[in-house]
Amino acid sequence: MSFQFTIKNNKNTALFLGILAALFFASTFVLNRIMAVSGGSWQWTAALRFLWMLPILLVIVYVRGNLAPLFHAIKSNLLQWLLWSTTGFGVFYATLTFGASFGPSWLVASTFEFTIIAGMFIGPLLEKKGHRKGISKASLLFSIIIFLGIVLMQISEAQATSFKSMLLGTIPVLIGAIAYPLGNRKMMQIAGNKLDAFQRTLGMTLCSMPFWILLSIFGYIDNGLPTESQLLQTLLVAIFSGVIATLLFFSATDIVRTDPKALAAIEATQAMEVIFTLLGEIILLHAALPNSYSCMGIGLVVIGMILHSRSN
Template identity: 80%
Template structure:
């Protein structure tokens, strides 16, 4: 009885933390769009977030006295850390910032919710054959609702933009939506219970740094140094999304990482990013409200997220 109560409590806490993470993650989509509209280099927008995150997280982990154990963990499996950190942080965020140049922030946020479906399939696939669990029919149904909502929003956007622009704003984001849960789940398996959320976030930031250095060099060669406003805005993204939101989300996934159904529900809370991003874009960028198809799509995405959460 006590064990069941603890599991239910962990699920509810994890879902609450996931929703709070979605609020802070939403700042990424709005600020990335602001920088894209103002002509900021997407390479600098992406790399600066993680360059800012590095010293902030380093100080936090060092103060907590957990730095040496993290470095020891990375050293014991450095190739895997470099690979999955580059995928989970590098590929994920580079594609997200690239996509922000071609569509409104709420559409990028909505498309990124494909991560819910990706996470649901990735979980069983990365398990060893004898330990794989079947995907529940309910979770599959709720994910289909989310996917249909995303498709409706893409159809609505296609009516007002060229096919080339829509594809450039959609396909990279879909790649990022797969890379994020893949990198996150692989790193959870590699680090096990030996690291907390602060350590894992710092570790992945350190190990994705070669990717960000190369990307920032491309940004410099193409656009020169970043502007003062881009430095400030990427710092805000690093703090709100890179540190606060990531730590909240990683803490949430750590609470239920043994339960694939609950883990899928936590990842589904990120659908709230769509609502938070839409509100932010309307208030800050004075963007027009979504049309009929887009509104229906947003409702379906959020409905799918809520059903995912209630199913736990």
């Protein structure tokens, strides 16, 4: 009985951390939209977040005395770290900031919730043959509900924008929604139980640096140096989303790393980003309330997330 209570308590803790992470992650979508509307370069918006994160995380991990084990882990498997860090952080965030230039932050956030479905299918594919666990029918149903909600919101937005803008604002975000769980889960496999959430976040940030430096060069060629407001806003994104939210989310996934159903539920908590982002855009950008189709879509996304959580 005590063991079962501990497991349930751990899952509840992980779910709470996942929802809290969603709150801080939402700041990304709102601030990225603010920078896009004000004419900020999407390349700088993406790269600066991780350039800011690097020294912050270095100090945290150094103070905790965990730098040496991290550097040893990276050195022993450098190519894998470079590949999956660039996928999980580089491809994920570059596509997200690019998409923010073509649609409201709540729409980008809702489209990114495709990561819930992507993560559910990616998990079994990454397992070794003979150890793969089937996808829960209930989880699949709840994820379909979330996906239908996303489709409804896309239909609503399509009525007010061009087809080209829809594609540019949707396809890159969908790519990012696949890259994030793919990179995160591969790095969980590579790091195993040897590294904590702080070390893994720093390691992925450090190993994605070649990508960010290259993107910064393109940003400078296209738009020159970033503005003062963009520097400040990306620092806020780095602290709220890059450090706080990522550490909360990685901690949550680490708690249930051996339970595919619970892991899917933790990833599903990120659907709350839609609500938090919508509220943030209304308060900070004085955005109009979404229409009835969008509200129905948001409702389905949240219902799907709740069902995911309750089933686990």
